[in-house]
Amino acid sequence: MALHLPQAASLPFGSLTKMLPLNKTSSSVSAISKSFNATTSLKIQCKAPSVIVSDQSQQVSRRSGDFKPDVWHYDYIKSLDNNYKEHAYEEESRMLRAEVRVFLSDTVNPLQQLELIDTLQRLGLAYHFKSEINKMLENIYSVDKFKNKQNLHATALEFRLSRQHGYDIPTDVFDSFINDEGDFQTSLSQDIKGMLSLYEASFLLMEDETILEKATDFTSKSLRDFMSRNPGHELTSQVKHAMEVPLHWRLPRWEARWFISEYERMPNMNSNLLQLAKLDYNMLQAMYQEEVKSNIRWWERTGLEEKINFYRCRVVDNYLWGLGMKEEPHVEKLRRVIGNLCAIITLTDDMYDVHGTLDELELFTEAILSGKISVRHLGLRPDGTMVEKRQA
Structure with a gap:
């Protein structure tokens, strides 16, 4: 499988979906995860009009950011089933880490x-x-x-x-x-x-x-x-x-x-070091995929996608901000929180810069400052973690 490093400013679709091939001699690896080409048949998730539109109910002319559709197919990401979450890979990783420690000490x-x-x-x-x-x-x-x-x-x-x-x-x-x-x-x-x-x-x-x-x-x-x-x-x-x-x-x-x-x-x-690097990369990919799935589910639960159409739908991109800051397994919560908060910040930014009128934004600002609107209304606790809905 060919690998290509993307530029930081242009993160490709496969950056969160593809796995690295491990050596065929690996004892606990029976197959290589299949690489999907998800750039075809993408469902358009959000689209801003390219011209100024008129709100017929209020007779308000609104600007347009002319935002491009999101390149991430959320249904595809949610369908990913990564085998590298299995405990067998953790045992192989532990053994390889022990061998690398010997190499370090020598x-x-x-x-x-x-x-x-x-x-x-x-x-x-x-x-x-x-x-x-x-x-x-x-x-x-x-x-x-x-x-x-x-x-x-x-x-x-x-x-x-x-x-x-x-x-x-x-x-x-x-x-x-x-x-x-x-x-x-x-x-x-x-x-x-x-x-x-x-x-x-x-x-x-x-x-x-x-x-x-x-x-x-x-x-x-x-x-x-x-x-x-x-x-x-x-x-x-x-x-x-x-x-x-x-x-x-x-x-x-x-x-x-x-x-x-x-x-x-x-x-x-060093072959052990290389094998560990590939295995660890794939195991972290599995973890990141589960995290971004969680963020996508939260975004869909907010219902904003069906209610408004002036903003940038960038759930995965927002998650990557957190991943770029901290990639270690023990800071999973931080990455998810940053992704969710960036989604809210992006929405708010588009509301102020593109969609809202001065009168509307003054009322909106007052509602936020008075506490009438908070992140809890979007399914987030004050610390940015998601509030799970209770089953009826």
């Missing part, structure tokens, strides 16, 4: 430790190994292995990972790579791996860190030159990926999908 070289931490993060597995990662970083940070060393890749990687995990690491770790004019040494442009690491590290800059601003400019030019001269190099795909959007700006789950395919082609790939 890795003692500081640079290899940093590269392994980076790999775990990009594969979407770091949440399983938080204590091991913290221990490695604490040891590397306290000993300061790479300061004043001529290894740009190691120094930049340590800098980026340390800052990501909250360590106070200054930019003077790059002093040994600066010339007398205060710029990066031009000879560094030949070290493509180092350039790529420095490029990614430069996006964790803080205010007034001009050396990292220079690093972004210097590495961007060097990496673009490298791509034009070496279209078939083993690092070209990683460089191209980084130049599209830096790692620090990417959504972790979409990065994991892309990097799993990239890691599979690497010569030093």
Whole structure:
């Protein structure tokens, strides 16, 4: 199954529906989930008129946002039945995690430790190994292995990972790579791996860190030159990926999908780590699908889709806001709450920006401020969780 990483601003239909193929030798995996092409025969769920319309009952002319129909077919999503919820996969995951922990404990070289931490993060597995990662970083940070060393890749990687995990690491770790004019040494442009690491590290800059601003400019030019001269190099795909959007700006789950395919082609790939990454990706997909189903059911229970037609129906898109913020299993409630609240915010935004008249919006605002209208009217508690309707 071909895998493609979407841009963060353009999330494809398959991002929440497709699974990764596991190795055929996997003991507990008997089949690969079928990939559906749900972009055909889509049911139009919402549509805003493209011209100003007249409300015949009140003789009010209303604007139109000309919103496009939702690309997500809700009936299709609700019909998804994902086998990766089964306990057999959890047992396989537990066994693979144990093997990866042995691999982590056997890795003692500081640079290899940093590269392994980076790999775990990009594969979407770091949440399983938080204590091991913290221990490695604490040891590397306290000993300061790479300061004043001529290894740009190691120094930049340590800098980026340390800052990501909250360590106070200054930019003077790059002093040994600066010339007398205060710029990066031009000879560094030949070290493509180092350039790529420095490029990614430069996006964790803080205010007034001009050396990292220079690093972004210097590495961007060097990496673009490298791509034009070496279209078939083993690092070209990683460089191209980084130049599209830096790692620090990417959504972790979409990065994991892309990097799993990239890691599979690497010569030093660890098979247990790869298998765990694929299995964990599929198990999380199953969890996300159940969460978004719940949000869709809540939206349909509100009845708003049948009552009004001026808003953007974007239930799945709104759920993805929460997924982009936190992807770990233990924050399921947060993702669902953010998705539901974003749906309400989108509706309210369209009401103010497109549909309502000034008089109507003043009354609506007063009703909200006085408590006559609240999220409870849409089936939400004050904390954003859903209120289940009682059975008659």
